[in-house]
Amino acid sequence: MQFLTEYLKTQNAILDELQQLEQTVHGSIARSIWQYNQTQLEALVAGLIKMPIIEGVELLDKDNKAMIDARSYLTSSVPLSTFSTQSDIHWSLNNSQIYLGSITLYSSSQVVLDRVLFGFALIAVTAIFKLSLLFWLFVWAFNRYLATPLSELMLQVQDVQLSQDSTKRIHLSHTEDNELMQLQQHINNMLCSMARDRERLLEDEQAKRSWLEQAVAKRTEALQISNEKLKELASKDSLTQVLNRGSFFEMAQQLLSLAQRQKSTVSFILMDLDLFKEVNDTFGHFAGDKVLIHCTQTIQSLLRKSDLVARVGGEEFAVFLPDTGLDDAYRIANTIRQTIADSTLEIDNKTIAYTLSIGVVCSEPDDELIDELFKRVDLKLYGAKDKGRDRVEK
Numbered sequence: 001m002q003f004l005t006e007y008l009k010t011q012n013a014i015l016d017e018l019q020q021l022e023q024t025v026h027g028s029i030a031r032s033i034w035q036y037n038q039t040q041l042e043a044l045v046a047g048l049i050k051m052p053i054i055e056g057v058e059l060l061d062k063d064n065k066a067m068i069d070a071r072s073y074l075t076s077s078v079p080l081s082t083f084s085t086q087s088d089i090h091w092s093l094n095n096s097q098i099y100l101g102s103i104t105l106y107s108s109s110q111v112v113l114d115r116v117l118f119g120f121a122l123i124a125v126t127a128i129f130k131l132s133l134l135f136w137l138f139v140w141a142f143n144r145y146l147a148t149p150l151s152e153l154m155l156q157v158q159d160v161q162l163s164q165d166s167t168k169r170i171h172l173s174h175t176e177d178n179e180l181m182q183l184q185q186h187i188n189n190m191l192c193s194m195a196r197d198r199e200r201l202l203e204d205e206q207a208k209r210s211w212l213e214q215a216v217a218k219r220t221e222a223l224q225i226s227n228e229k230l231k232e233l234a235s236k237d238s239l240t241q242v243l244n245r246g247s248f249f250e251m252a253q254q255l256l257s258l259a260q261r262q263k264s265t266v267s268f269i270l271m272d273l274d275l276f277k278e279v280n281d282t283f284g285h286f287a288g289d290k291v292l293i294h295c296t297q298t299i300q301s302l303l304r305k306s307d308l309v310a311r312v313g314g315e316e317f318a319v320f321l322p323d324t325g326l327d328d329a330y331r332i333a334n335t336i337r338q339t340i341a342d343s344t345l346e347i348d349n350k351t352i353a354y355t356l357s358i359g360v361v362c363s364e365p366d367d368e369l370i371d372e373l374f375k376r377v378d379l380k381l382y383g384a385k386d387k388g389r390d391r392v393e394k
Protein backbone atom coordinates (compact mmCIF):
# COMPACT_ATOMS: atom_id res chain seq x y z
CA MET A 1 0.00 0.00 0.00
CA GLN A 2 2.78 2.34 1.01
CA PHE A 3 4.57 1.35 -2.17
CA LEU A 4 1.53 2.21 -4.31
CA THR A 5 1.11 5.56 -2.57
CA GLU A 6 4.79 6.25 -3.05
CA TYR A 7 4.55 5.23 -6.68
CA LEU A 8 1.65 7.58 -7.42
CA LYS A 9 3.30 10.45 -5.56
CA THR A 10 6.51 9.95 -7.49
CA GLN A 11 4.63 9.73 -10.79
CA ASN A 12 2.91 13.07 -10.10
CA ALA A 13 6.22 14.60 -9.16
CA ILE A 14 7.75 13.40 -12.44
CA LEU A 15 4.78 14.80 -14.38
CA ASP A 16 5.36 18.15 -12.67
CA GLU A 17 9.01 17.99 -13.61
CA LEU A 18 8.14 17.14 -17.24
CA GLN A 19 5.81 20.14 -17.38
CA GLN A 20 8.50 22.41 -15.95
CA LEU A 21 10.97 21.06 -18.51
CA GLU A 22 8.43 21.75 -21.29
CA GLN A 23 8.09 25.29 -20.00
CA THR A 24 11.84 25.66 -19.93
CA VAL A 25 12.51 24.49 -23.46
CA HIS A 26 9.26 25.85 -24.92
CA GLY A 27 10.73 29.16 -26.15
CA SER A 28 13.83 27.61 -27.73
CA ILE A 29 11.83 24.95 -29.58
CA ALA A 30 9.31 27.56 -30.86
CA ARG A 31 12.18 29.67 -32.19
CA SER A 32 13.84 26.72 -33.89
CA ILE A 33 10.59 25.70 -35.59
CA TRP A 34 9.81 29.31 -36.62
CA GLN A 35 13.28 29.68 -38.12
CA TYR A 36 13.23 26.16 -39.66
CA ASN A 37 16.45 25.45 -37.85
CA GLN A 38 16.31 21.66 -37.88
CA THR A 39 19.83 21.26 -36.46
CA GLN A 40 19.09 23.33 -33.39
CA LEU A 41 15.78 21.54 -32.95
CA GLU A 42 17.43 18.13 -33.05
CA ALA A 43 20.12 19.31 -30.62
CA LEU A 44 17.44 20.50 -28.21
CA VAL A 45 15.55 17.20 -28.45
CA ALA A 46 18.83 15.26 -28.01
CA GLY A 47 19.49 17.31 -24.84
CA LEU A 48 16.03 16.54 -23.56
CA ILE A 49 16.19 12.84 -24.31
CA LYS A 50 19.40 12.57 -22.27
CA MET A 51 17.58 13.65 -19.15
CA PRO A 52 16.93 10.67 -16.83
CA ILE A 53 13.21 11.27 -16.41
CA ILE A 54 12.53 11.59 -20.14
CA GLU A 55 11.97 8.41 -22.11
CA GLY A 56 10.72 10.05 -25.29
CA VAL A 57 10.17 13.36 -27.05
CA GLU A 58 7.59 13.79 -29.82
CA LEU A 59 7.28 16.97 -31.89
CA LEU A 60 4.24 17.36 -34.15
CA ASP A 61 3.82 20.19 -36.64
CA LYS A 62 0.67 22.28 -37.01
CA ASP A 63 -0.86 19.53 -39.23
CA ASN A 64 -0.17 16.89 -36.56
CA LYS A 65 2.57 15.33 -38.60
CA ALA A 66 5.62 14.06 -36.70
CA MET A 67 8.60 16.30 -37.04
CA ILE A 68 10.74 14.45 -34.49
CA ASP A 69 9.97 11.25 -32.54
CA ALA A 70 12.93 10.43 -30.32
CA ARG A 71 13.00 7.54 -27.75
CA SER A 72 15.68 6.74 -25.21
CA TYR A 73 14.94 2.99 -25.29
CA LEU A 74 15.20 0.45 -28.09
CA THR A 75 12.07 -0.76 -29.74
CA SER A 76 12.86 -4.27 -28.38
CA SER A 77 12.70 -3.07 -24.76
CA VAL A 78 9.65 -0.87 -24.67
CA PRO A 79 8.64 0.09 -21.08
CA LEU A 80 5.51 -1.53 -19.62
CA SER A 81 3.66 1.74 -19.42
CA THR A 82 4.37 5.33 -20.25
CA PHE A 83 2.82 8.65 -19.34
CA SER A 84 3.33 12.01 -20.86
CA THR A 85 2.69 15.71 -20.86
CA GLN A 86 1.75 17.58 -23.95
CA SER A 87 1.69 21.28 -24.73
CA ASP A 88 1.11 23.38 -27.80
CA ILE A 89 3.90 25.45 -29.30
CA HIS A 90 3.03 29.02 -30.39
CA TRP A 91 5.04 31.88 -31.87
CA SER A 92 4.06 35.43 -30.99
CA LEU A 93 3.98 37.83 -33.86
CA ASN A 94 2.42 41.31 -33.77
CA ASN A 95 0.41 40.42 -30.67
CA SER A 96 -1.01 37.34 -32.31
CA GLN A 97 -0.21 33.73 -31.46
CA ILE A 98 0.69 31.53 -34.39
CA TYR A 99 0.23 27.83 -33.75
CA LEU A 100 3.37 25.88 -34.74
CA GLY A 101 2.60 22.39 -33.39
CA SER A 102 2.90 20.46 -30.13
CA ILE A 103 5.54 18.81 -27.98
CA THR A 104 4.96 15.63 -25.93
CA LEU A 105 7.43 14.50 -23.25
CA TYR A 106 7.22 10.83 -22.26
CA SER A 107 8.31 9.20 -19.11
CA SER A 108 7.75 5.58 -18.03
CA SER A 109 6.82 3.38 -15.10
CA GLN A 110 10.49 2.28 -15.05
CA VAL A 111 11.60 5.83 -14.25
CA VAL A 112 9.00 6.04 -11.48
CA LEU A 113 10.02 2.62 -10.15
CA ASP A 114 13.71 3.53 -10.22
CA ARG A 115 13.03 6.69 -8.27
CA VAL A 116 10.73 4.93 -5.78
CA LEU A 117 13.28 2.16 -5.29
CA PHE A 118 16.04 4.74 -4.95
CA GLY A 119 13.92 6.46 -2.28
CA PHE A 120 13.37 3.19 -0.47
CA ALA A 121 17.04 2.32 -0.74
CA LEU A 122 17.90 5.72 0.68
CA ILE A 123 15.45 5.17 3.54
CA ALA A 124 16.91 1.70 4.15
CA VAL A 125 20.49 2.98 4.16
CA THR A 126 19.54 5.82 6.49
CA ALA A 127 17.69 3.39 8.73
CA ILE A 128 20.66 1.01 8.81
CA PHE A 129 22.98 3.90 9.56
CA LYS A 130 20.70 5.17 12.31
CA LEU A 131 20.25 1.66 13.73
CA SER A 132 24.01 1.08 13.74
CA LEU A 133 24.52 4.42 15.39
CA LEU A 134 21.86 3.58 17.96
CA PHE A 135 23.33 0.10 18.47
CA TRP A 136 26.85 1.41 19.13
CA LEU A 137 25.41 4.17 21.29
CA PHE A 138 23.54 1.52 23.26
CA VAL A 139 26.69 -0.68 23.52
CA TRP A 140 28.72 2.30 24.74
CA ALA A 141 26.05 3.38 27.25
CA PHE A 142 25.57 -0.22 28.42
CA ASN A 143 29.30 -0.60 29.01
CA ARG A 144 29.75 2.80 30.54
CA TYR A 145 26.76 2.80 32.87
CA LEU A 146 26.12 -0.90 33.57
CA ALA A 147 28.65 -3.53 32.47
CA THR A 148 31.84 -1.78 33.63
CA PRO A 149 30.48 -0.59 37.01
CA LEU A 150 28.85 -4.00 37.57
CA SER A 151 32.07 -5.92 36.93
CA GLU A 152 33.97 -3.44 39.14
CA LEU A 153 31.31 -3.92 41.81
CA MET A 154 31.64 -7.71 41.58
CA LEU A 155 35.45 -7.52 41.87
CA GLN A 156 35.25 -5.26 44.91
CA VAL A 157 32.59 -7.45 46.57
CA GLN A 158 34.87 -10.46 45.98
CA ASP A 159 37.81 -8.53 47.43
CA VAL A 160 35.80 -7.59 50.54
CA GLN A 161 34.69 -11.22 50.89
CA LEU A 162 38.24 -12.58 50.78
CA SER A 163 39.71 -9.84 52.94
CA GLN A 164 39.93 -10.14 56.74
CA ASP A 165 39.63 -6.35 57.02
CA SER A 166 36.15 -5.49 58.30
CA THR A 167 36.64 -1.78 57.56
CA LYS A 168 36.84 -2.35 53.78
CA ARG A 169 34.03 -0.76 51.73
CA ILE A 170 32.90 -0.61 48.09
CA HIS A 171 34.06 2.46 46.12
CA LEU A 172 33.09 2.44 42.44
CA SER A 173 35.36 4.68 40.37
CA HIS A 174 32.53 6.05 38.17
CA THR A 175 29.27 6.57 39.98
CA GLU A 176 26.27 8.43 38.71
CA ASP A 177 23.20 9.10 40.76
CA ASN A 178 21.54 5.85 39.73
CA GLU A 179 20.54 2.38 40.96
CA LEU A 180 24.18 1.22 40.99
CA MET A 181 25.12 4.00 43.36
CA GLN A 182 22.18 3.03 45.57
CA LEU A 183 23.32 -0.60 45.39
CA GLN A 184 26.83 0.45 46.43
CA GLN A 185 25.32 2.43 49.33
CA HIS A 186 23.18 -0.53 50.41
CA ILE A 187 26.12 -2.95 50.26
CA ASN A 188 28.26 -0.55 52.32
CA ASN A 189 25.45 -0.16 54.87
CA MET A 190 25.19 -3.94 55.04
CA LEU A 191 28.98 -4.25 55.53
CA CYS A 192 28.80 -1.64 58.32
CA SER A 193 26.06 -3.50 60.16
CA MET A 194 27.91 -6.81 59.63
CA ALA A 195 31.07 -5.26 61.13
CA ARG A 196 29.05 -3.96 64.09
CA ASP A 197 27.47 -7.41 64.61
CA ARG A 198 30.89 -9.05 64.41
CA GLU A 199 32.28 -6.59 66.98
CA ARG A 200 29.33 -7.28 69.28
CA LEU A 201 29.83 -11.02 68.89
CA LEU A 202 33.55 -10.66 69.61
CA GLU A 203 32.80 -8.60 72.71
CA ASP A 204 30.26 -11.21 73.86
CA GLU A 205 32.74 -13.96 73.17
CA GLN A 206 35.47 -12.04 75.01
CA ALA A 207 33.18 -11.52 78.01
CA LYS A 208 32.21 -15.20 78.02
CA ARG A 209 35.83 -16.23 77.66
CA SER A 210 37.02 -14.03 80.53
CA TRP A 211 34.11 -15.27 82.65
CA LEU A 212 35.10 -18.84 81.76
CA GLU A 213 38.77 -18.11 82.47
CA GLN A 214 37.87 -16.65 85.87
CA ALA A 215 35.67 -19.65 86.65
CA VAL A 216 38.45 -22.03 85.54
CA ALA A 217 41.03 -20.07 87.60
CA LYS A 218 38.79 -20.22 90.67
CA ARG A 219 38.17 -23.90 90.11
CA THR A 220 41.89 -24.54 89.56
CA GLU A 221 42.72 -22.67 92.74
CA ALA A 222 40.13 -24.68 94.67
CA LEU A 223 41.50 -27.87 93.14
CA GLN A 224 45.05 -26.86 94.04
CA ILE A 225 43.99 -26.19 97.62
CA SER A 226 42.18 -29.54 97.72
CA ASN A 227 45.20 -31.25 96.18
CA GLU A 228 47.53 -29.67 98.69
CA LYS A 229 45.20 -30.72 101.50
CA LEU A 230 44.97 -34.21 100.08
CA LYS A 231 48.75 -34.35 99.69
CA GLU A 232 49.17 -33.17 103.23
CA LEU A 233 46.64 -35.74 104.42
CA ALA A 234 48.34 -38.41 102.39
CA SER A 235 51.79 -37.45 103.59
CA LYS A 236 51.01 -36.95 107.27
CA ASP A 237 50.17 -39.21 110.18
CA SER A 238 46.63 -38.40 111.26
CA LEU A 239 47.28 -38.78 115.00
CA THR A 240 50.54 -36.89 115.47
CA GLN A 241 50.47 -34.65 112.37
CA VAL A 242 54.11 -35.45 111.51
CA LEU A 243 55.20 -37.20 108.30
CA ASN A 244 54.02 -40.75 107.75
CA ARG A 245 56.35 -43.57 106.83
CA GLY A 246 55.93 -43.32 103.05
CA SER A 247 56.52 -39.59 102.64
CA PHE A 248 59.33 -39.65 105.23
CA PHE A 249 61.28 -42.26 103.28
CA GLU A 250 60.64 -40.45 100.01
CA MET A 251 61.91 -37.11 101.32
CA ALA A 252 64.76 -38.66 103.27
CA GLN A 253 65.91 -40.46 100.11
CA GLN A 254 66.02 -37.13 98.22
CA LEU A 255 67.96 -35.45 101.04
CA LEU A 256 70.37 -38.40 101.20
CA SER A 257 71.02 -38.21 97.42
CA LEU A 258 71.60 -34.45 97.71
CA ALA A 259 73.97 -34.94 100.64
CA GLN A 260 75.93 -37.59 98.72
CA ARG A 261 76.35 -35.17 95.82
CA GLN A 262 77.40 -32.39 98.20
CA LYS A 263 79.59 -34.85 100.11
CA SER A 264 77.98 -33.98 103.41
CA THR A 265 76.93 -36.33 106.20
CA VAL A 266 73.37 -37.01 107.32
CA SER A 267 72.18 -38.86 110.41
CA PHE A 268 69.24 -41.16 111.02
CA ILE A 269 67.64 -41.58 114.46
CA LEU A 270 65.10 -44.33 115.11
CA MET A 271 63.11 -44.27 118.41
CA ASP A 272 60.72 -46.76 119.93
CA LEU A 273 58.60 -46.25 123.04
CA ASP A 274 59.56 -48.73 125.73
CA LEU A 275 56.95 -51.21 126.87
CA PHE A 276 54.20 -49.18 125.28
CA LYS A 277 51.88 -52.13 125.42
CA GLU A 278 51.88 -51.74 129.19
CA VAL A 279 50.93 -48.06 128.86
CA ASN A 280 47.99 -49.04 126.71
CA ASP A 281 47.06 -51.88 128.96
CA THR A 282 47.36 -49.79 132.14
CA PHE A 283 45.92 -46.43 131.05
CA GLY A 284 43.91 -47.36 128.02
CA HIS A 285 44.33 -46.81 124.26
CA PHE A 286 43.20 -43.18 124.47
CA ALA A 287 45.91 -42.38 127.00
CA GLY A 288 48.36 -44.28 124.75
CA ASP A 289 47.43 -41.90 121.91
CA LYS A 290 48.09 -38.89 124.16
CA VAL A 291 51.49 -40.33 125.01
CA LEU A 292 52.27 -40.69 121.31
CA ILE A 293 51.27 -37.04 120.70
CA HIS A 294 53.32 -35.87 123.70
CA CYS A 295 56.34 -37.82 122.46
CA THR A 296 56.01 -36.25 118.97
CA GLN A 297 55.75 -32.70 120.32
CA THR A 298 58.73 -33.20 122.61
CA ILE A 299 60.86 -34.55 119.73
CA GLN A 300 59.80 -31.66 117.42
CA SER A 301 60.60 -29.06 120.10
CA LEU A 302 64.19 -30.29 120.24
CA LEU A 303 64.87 -30.31 116.48
CA ARG A 304 65.65 -27.77 113.73
CA LYS A 305 63.03 -26.89 111.14
CA SER A 306 65.11 -28.52 108.43
CA ASP A 307 65.07 -31.90 110.22
CA LEU A 308 62.48 -34.50 109.25
CA VAL A 309 60.31 -36.18 111.88
CA ALA A 310 58.00 -39.10 111.14
CA ARG A 311 55.94 -41.76 112.80
CA VAL A 312 57.15 -44.86 110.98
CA GLY A 313 55.37 -47.51 113.07
CA GLY A 314 52.75 -47.80 115.85
CA GLU A 315 55.05 -46.44 118.58
CA GLU A 316 58.14 -45.92 116.42
CA PHE A 317 59.52 -42.50 115.38
CA ALA A 318 62.25 -41.63 112.88
CA VAL A 319 64.29 -38.44 112.59
CA PHE A 320 66.43 -37.50 109.60
CA LEU A 321 69.10 -34.85 110.28
CA PRO A 322 70.63 -33.26 107.18
CA ASP A 323 74.22 -32.09 107.37
CA THR A 324 74.72 -33.68 110.80
CA GLY A 325 77.50 -35.99 111.93
CA LEU A 326 77.15 -38.97 114.25
CA ASP A 327 78.29 -37.20 117.44
CA ASP A 328 75.84 -34.32 117.03
CA ALA A 329 73.06 -36.77 116.16
CA TYR A 330 73.90 -38.83 119.20
CA ARG A 331 73.79 -35.72 121.39
CA ILE A 332 70.40 -34.74 120.01
CA ALA A 333 69.05 -38.27 120.45
CA ASN A 334 70.24 -38.38 124.00
CA THR A 335 68.66 -35.00 124.74
CA ILE A 336 65.36 -36.33 123.39
CA ARG A 337 65.67 -39.52 125.45
CA GLN A 338 66.52 -37.56 128.58
CA THR A 339 63.73 -35.01 128.11
CA ILE A 340 61.14 -37.77 127.64
CA ALA A 341 62.47 -39.72 130.57
CA ASP A 342 62.30 -36.63 132.78
CA SER A 343 58.78 -35.68 131.73
CA THR A 344 55.48 -37.00 132.99
CA LEU A 345 51.92 -36.77 131.67
CA GLU A 346 48.76 -36.13 133.64
CA ILE A 347 45.79 -37.88 132.11
CA ASP A 348 42.58 -38.40 134.07
CA ASN A 349 44.45 -37.59 137.29
CA LYS A 350 46.93 -40.29 136.55
CA THR A 351 50.60 -39.65 136.07
CA ILE A 352 52.18 -41.41 133.15
CA ALA A 353 55.90 -41.68 132.58
CA TYR A 354 57.56 -43.45 129.71
CA THR A 355 60.96 -43.85 128.12
CA LEU A 356 62.49 -44.25 124.68
CA SER A 357 65.05 -46.62 123.21
CA ILE A 358 67.00 -44.95 120.41
CA GLY A 359 69.35 -46.03 117.64
CA VAL A 360 71.56 -43.52 115.81
CA VAL A 361 73.60 -43.90 112.60
CA CYS A 362 75.17 -41.53 110.12
CA SER A 363 75.66 -41.94 106.40
CA GLU A 364 78.73 -43.47 104.83
CA PRO A 365 80.10 -42.09 101.53
CA ASP A 366 78.83 -45.12 99.58
CA ASP A 367 75.29 -45.06 101.06
CA GLU A 368 72.89 -44.50 98.21
CA LEU A 369 69.62 -45.82 99.59
CA ILE A 370 67.84 -44.68 102.72
CA ASP A 371 66.86 -48.33 103.31
CA GLU A 372 70.51 -49.14 104.00
CA LEU A 373 70.62 -46.50 106.76
CA PHE A 374 67.29 -47.73 108.08
CA LYS A 375 68.51 -51.31 108.34
CA ARG A 376 71.59 -50.15 110.27
CA VAL A 377 69.67 -47.85 112.59
CA ASP A 378 67.07 -50.56 113.20
CA LEU A 379 69.84 -52.83 114.44
CA LYS A 380 71.09 -50.06 116.73
CA LEU A 381 67.57 -49.58 118.11
CA TYR A 382 67.20 -53.24 118.87
CA GLY A 383 70.65 -53.09 120.45
CA ALA A 384 69.31 -50.37 122.77
CA LYS A 385 66.28 -52.52 123.60
CA ASP A 386 68.48 -55.51 124.22
CA LYS A 387 70.74 -53.52 126.52
CA GLY A 388 67.84 -52.62 128.80
CA ARG A 389 65.86 -49.79 127.10
CA ASP A 390 65.91 -46.03 127.88
CA ARG A 391 69.21 -45.64 126.15
CA VAL A 392 70.82 -44.49 122.90
CA GLU A 393 72.97 -46.79 120.76
CA LYS A 394 75.20 -45.54 117.98
Ligand SMILES: Nc1nc2c(ncn2[C@@H]2O[C@H](COP(=O)(O)OP(=O)(O)OP(=O)(O)O)[C@@H](O)[C@H]2O)c(=O)[nH]1
Residues within 6 Å of the ligand: 239, 272, 273, 274, 275, 276, 277, 278, 280, 284, 285, 286, 287, 288, 289, 292, 313, 314, 315, 385
Ligand atom coordinates in the same frame (compact mmCIF):
# COMPACT_ATOMS: atom_id res chain seq x y z
N1 LIG B 1 47.40 -46.18 121.85
C1 LIG B 1 47.99 -46.66 120.79
N2 LIG B 1 48.68 -47.77 120.81
C2 LIG B 1 49.30 -48.24 119.75
C3 LIG B 1 49.23 -47.56 118.55
N3 LIG B 1 49.93 -48.23 117.62
C4 LIG B 1 50.47 -49.32 118.28
N4 LIG B 1 50.09 -49.31 119.54
C5 LIG B 1 50.41 -50.28 120.52
O1 LIG B 1 51.80 -50.31 120.77
C6 LIG B 1 52.10 -51.54 121.39
C7 LIG B 1 53.35 -52.10 120.93
O2 LIG B 1 53.71 -53.16 121.72
P1 LIG B 1 54.93 -54.09 121.48
O3 LIG B 1 55.20 -54.18 120.03
O4 LIG B 1 54.71 -55.32 122.18
O5 LIG B 1 56.09 -53.27 122.10
P2 LIG B 1 56.32 -52.70 123.55
O6 LIG B 1 55.19 -53.02 124.39
O7 LIG B 1 56.49 -51.22 123.33
O8 LIG B 1 57.59 -53.36 124.01
P3 LIG B 1 59.03 -53.01 123.53
O9 LIG B 1 58.92 -52.36 122.22
O10 LIG B 1 59.71 -54.30 123.45
O11 LIG B 1 59.57 -52.11 124.55
C8 LIG B 1 50.89 -52.45 121.09
O12 LIG B 1 50.16 -52.67 122.28
C9 LIG B 1 50.05 -51.64 120.12
O13 LIG B 1 48.68 -51.90 120.33
C10 LIG B 1 48.46 -46.37 118.49
O14 LIG B 1 48.31 -45.69 117.48
N5 LIG B 1 47.88 -45.95 119.65
